[in-house]
Amino acid sequence: ERFDPLDPPQGLFSDDWAEIFMAGGKVGYLHSTMTREGDRIRTRTVTVIRLGRVDSPVQIRSEQRTTETVSGVPLTFASEMKAATMNTTTRGTIRDGKVTIVSSQLGMEQSQTYPFPKGALMTWGSYRETVRRGFKEGTNYTLTLYAPELRLDGPVEARTEVGPVESFPHKGKTLRGHRMVTTLTSPVGEMTMRSWVDDLGRPVKALMPVPGLGDMTIYQAEQSEALADFVPPEVFLQTTLPAGRPIDRKRVRRIVYRLTRKSDEVDLSGLPETDMQRIVKESPRAVELVVTRRPRRPVSDDPKPLPPAQRREYLAANLMMNTDDPKLIALAKKAAGGERDPFRLADRLRRFVTDYVTDKNLNVGFATASEVARRREGDCSEHGVLLAALGRILGLPSRVVVGIAYVPRLGRATDVFGYHLWTQFYIDGRWVDYDAALRESDCSPARIAFSTSSLRNTSLADLSLPLLSKIGAIKLEILEVDGKPVKTR
Incomplete structure (x- = not known):
């Protein structure tokens, strides 16, 4: 039913359902509502997605809610994310120019306060402003949004261009909508979404990029259609790169790689140089780098300490690593066993985490250190964040590394590089790599780092998405192994 976005009626005035498709199949549904209660608008969006992940399909349920004034001023928001056994809730209050x-996780809470971006809009406010601007072809505008799922500490800019009315087929019917292209800009990069909306601004169809996996397509649907059964497609194996040859991770000392972008939309600049990784050649379309196994002993007579601000950041608690958690503190003390030498301590922690995470599976996605400490399950990201947290508790500055690593087999694929996360400790004036998931303290060079992070004001998902967006659009070549040129099969 039609309603006036400047003065919607009391009660439930919008109730929309949609089907979600990805990787050639239906993966879930979306349900969104808007309700007026006096001079307040309450929005609620529930998304349920099931994805194949090798042999371990995972279901993700998210619920997002906002309370805003009728004029679009945000007041409160909340979200809940359930992925397998992990459950995280977040709530926010906006008052006096601050958010x-x-x-909340596992009964523990962490609170953070930031300046709230002046004039920033949330769900109802951005919808209201979109309808107010209208859908005339050629209309362009930019809105300042507050989107906590993308950024906690600042605004996200949304630039919208309105195109013509277009038609497209779906399930034997012809659907029509005003084409809208919206580009979101945040510290993690840009994301462009396309949608086709009706005269009330409700999406008939939407295309949202899912890094490394193509587009997520959303179609307006009746409730019965949206809730109909669906089979999760396999998506995890789409985020791998062929190595072209087997690699002996235990023996190899040095590998030279070339990464070539297959799409103009992929940016390979800015790859980090670390203790193991060095960039040796760059061109507009490719980058060559050397990754070398490094010693786990002092190599400098005068190691450079971290600057004070960086040291505080890499020892601080954050939403992913609650270093005040009594469970984590107890585990750190147990793992250390009284060891004080930083290299031997780091090795003890790595070995402890490798053994402590007993259920090594892909059922969990981007859990916090506290969740891993209690569930004792997960894959590389869970190993990496727990190891980083234990190090911080014991005074070792830590960060996580997101990249790709070689595995001889992943599902039905062999000799591939896939998404991976591991840990670095600042020891001896350098960031030293440790990999609890792959059982390596003396880390193999069969890996490439794409980014590093203290995880301050970000999540593992936020850090990982830019990499996943590259994997499907780059070519990997191994040029040398231990000084010997190689030919890719």
């Missing part, structure tokens, strides 16, 4: 965010 206070409280995250």
Whole structure:
């Protein structure tokens, strides 16, 4: 039913359902509502997605809620994310130009306060402004949004261009909508979404990029259609790169790689140089780098300490690593066993985490250190974040590394590089790599780092998405192994 976005009626005035498709199949549904209660608008969006992940399909349910004034001023928001056994809730309050965010996990809470971006809009406010601007072809505008799922500490800019009315087929019917292209800009990069909306601004169809996996397509549907059964397609194996040859991870000392972009949309600049990784050649379309196994002993007579601000950041608690958690503190003390030498301590921690995570599976996605400490399950990201947290508790500055690593087999694929996350400790004036998931303290060079992070004001998902967006659009070549040129099969 039609309603006036400047003065919607009391009660439930919008109730929309949609089907979600990805990788050639239906993966879930979306349900969104808007309700007026006095001079407040309450929005609620529930998304349920099931994805194949090798042999371990995973279901993700998210719920996002906002309370805003009728004029679009945000007041409060909340979100809940359930992925397998992991459950995270976040709530926020906006008052006096500041936003206070409280995250809850396993009965523990962490609170952070930031300046709230002046004039920033959330769900109802951005919808209201979109309808007010209209859908005349050629209309362009930019809105300042507050989107906590993308950024906690600042605004996200949304630039929209309105195109013509277009038609497209779906399930034997012809659908029509005003084409809208919206580009979101945040510290993690840009994301462009395309949608086709009706005269009320409700999406008939939407295309949202899913890094490394192509587009997620959303179609307006009746409730019965949206809730109909669906089979999760396999998506995890789409984020791998062929190595072209087997690699002996235990023996190899040095590998030279070339990464070539297959799409103009992929940016290979900015790859980090670390203790193991060095860039040796760059061109507009490719980068060559050397990754070398490094010693786990002092190599400098005068190691450079971290600057004070960086040291505080890499020892601080954050939403992913609650270093005040009594469970984590107890585990750190147990793992250390009284060891004080930083290299031997780091090795003890790595070995402890490798053994402590007993259920090594892909059922969990981007859990916090506290969740891993209690569930004792997960894959590389869970190993990496727990190891980083234990190090911080014991005074070792830590960060996580997101990249790709070689595995001889992943599902039905062999000799591939896939998404991977591991840990670095700042020891001896350098960031030293440790990999609890692959059982390596003396880390193999069969890996490439794409980014590093203290995880301050970000999540593992936020850090990982830019990499996943590259994997499907780059070519990997191994040029040398231990000084010997090689030919890719």
